[in-house]
Amino acid sequence: MKYIIVVGDGMADYPRPELENKTPLQYANTPNMDLLASRGEVGLVKTVPEGFAPGSDVANLSVMGYAPEKYYTGRSPLEAVSMGVDLTDVDVAFRCNLVTLSGEPDYARKQMVDYSAGEISSEEARELINVIESQLGTGDKHFYPGISYRHLMVWRGGPEKTALTPPHDISGQIVGEYLPRGDGSSELLEIMQQSYAILRNHPVNVTRVEKGLRPANSVWLWGQGKRPALPLFKDLYRLEGAVISAVDLIMGIGICAGMQVIKVPGATGNIHTNFKGKAQAALQALQDGADYVYLHVEAPDEAGHQGDTDIKVRAIEEIDRNVLGLIMDGLAEFADYKVMVLPDHPTPLSTRTHTAEPVPFVVSGKGSAHSSVQAYNEETATASGLMIPDGPSLMRRFING
Numbered sequence: 435m436k437y438i439i440v441v442g443d444g445m446a447d448y449p450r451p452e453l454e455n456k457t458p459l460q461y462a463n464t465p466n467m468d469l470l471a472s473r474g475e476v477g478l479v480k481t482v483p484e485g486f487a488p489g490s491d492v493a494n495l496s497v498m499g500y501a502p503e504k505y506y507t508g509r510s511p512l513e514a515v516s517m518g519v520d521l522t523d524v525d526v527a528f529r530c531n532l533v534t535l536s537g538e539p540d541y542a543r544k545q546m547v548d549y550s551a552g553e554i555s556s557e558e559a560r561e562l563i564n565v566i567e568s569q570l571g572t573g574d575k576h577f578y579p580g581i582s583y584r585h586l587m588v589w590r591g592g593p594e595k596t597a598l599t600p601p602h603d604i605s606g607q608i609v610g611e612y613l614p615r616g617d618g619s620s621e622l623l624e625i626m627q628q629s630y631a632i633l634r635n636h637p638v639n640v641t642r643v644e645k646g647l648r649p650a651n652s653v654w655l656w657g658q659g660k661r662p663a664l665p666l667f668k669d670l671y672r673l674e675g676a677v678i679s680a681v682d683l684i685m686g687i688g689i690c691a692g693m694q695v696i697k698v699p700g701a702t703g704n705i706h707t708n709f710k711g712k713a714q715a716a717l718q719a720l721q722d723g724a725d726y727v728y729l730h731v732e733a734p735d736e737a738g739h740q741g742d743t744d745i746k747v748r749a750i751e752e753i754d755r756n757v758l759g760l761i762m763d764g765l766a767e768f769a770d771y772k773v774m775v776l777p778d779h780p781t782p783l784s785t786r787t788h789t790a791e792p793v794p795f796v797v798s799g800k801g802s803a804h805s806s807v808q809a810y811n812e813e814t815a816t817a818s819g820l821m822i823p824d825g826p827s828l829m830r831r832f833i834n835g
């Protein structure tokens with residue numbers, strides 16, 4: 435038996451006036467998701483436990499079968515694992531975004547213009563993070579370049595409980611109310627402020643501005659935590675699994691879970707990603723002996739954060755045609771299989787950030803129940819009346835029947 439889960443990060447949403455009052459999932463042309471729904475079971479699953487912020491870290495842990503209440507230690511340490519940075523017991527890892535802030539002289543009065551610094555390239559970002567390391571790195575604090583705008587700071591003996599805000603939660607807002615608070619906050623703020631002075635006129639940014647691109651003029655620290663420890667996926671669920679994603683968060687969870695991490699050329703974490711390549715890599719992994727693949731696509735989430743309806747609809751259609759379509763064709767060569775499609779959390783276009791509402795899922799394949807619906811979306815999933823209380827319960831139901 436082979437299992438594939440396709441996650442469209444942040445795919446769930448609310449009805450939109452510009453989409454004939456439909457959600458992007460309802461509006462998009464998704465014949466493959468709808469075919470799965472007509473043959474299988476749809477329902478809702480709660481991926482964000484009470485009391486947790488609806489981050490992709492929490493929600494993906496849950497969907498991957500790991501109760502956040504038990505295993506969550508923060509987002510950045512999971513990314514550190516994927517980046518190959520070993521954390522000791524006393525290290526605290528912080529997500530270090532490269533962001534675009536507006537030009538007001540007082541840091542607190544600046545606006546969060548872009549949490550992604552115009553989706554800066556990894557090459558440009560590496561140069562900037564290396565400068566930050568050379569000027570702000572110390573014996574106990576180090577900066578490591580990652581992918582695009584997503585980087586890492588490790589602080590030996592650093593604070594874990596500081597109140598820090600994800601920059602994608604405050605797009606367009608004045609940052610003053612969202613600066614670090616509590617334990618260690620003055621040092622963290624100092625780093626952010628100093629980074630602005632260092633990065634503002636860096637040649638990489640001068641060139642970006644000349645090209646009409648957004649400068650990566652500050653680092654923004656958030657998502658901190660200590661080294662995670664997850665039981666192996668095969669010990670929990672008796673399957674050899676593989677993970678496919680463009681982002682370090684998901685690859686980090688995969689590594690911690692002892693799953694194979696497959697890197698796909700051209701996987702970018704946005705709408706320009708290699709959708710077909712991900713599907714082909716998933717099928718290849720199953721042919722090569724994996725029992726289970728977790729295939730994650732970041733593009734709809736990015737479109738949600740950017741408030742871009744057209745790109746969100748396009749991302750969903752790409753997932754349907756170029757990921758799911760290929761997977762459904764390829765799975766036909768296996769005797770028995772099961773497919774699930776779902777988002778980790780909603781990233782509504784109206785809020786431009788995540789919400790904690792339950793998300794729609796569809797499961798089809800050997801042994802799946804039948805919901806007798808013709809489409810996969812928020813409305814059909816709600817109407818089904820099926821509510822799974824958490825990700826691990828859904829994983830057990832998916833695997834065991």
Ligand SMILES: O=C(O)[C@@H](CO)OP(=O)(O)O
Pocket residue numbers: 443489490491584602681735736739
């Ligand atoms: O990686 C990130 O910084 C965020 C925003 O893109 O991702 P997500 O919304 O999936 O948490």
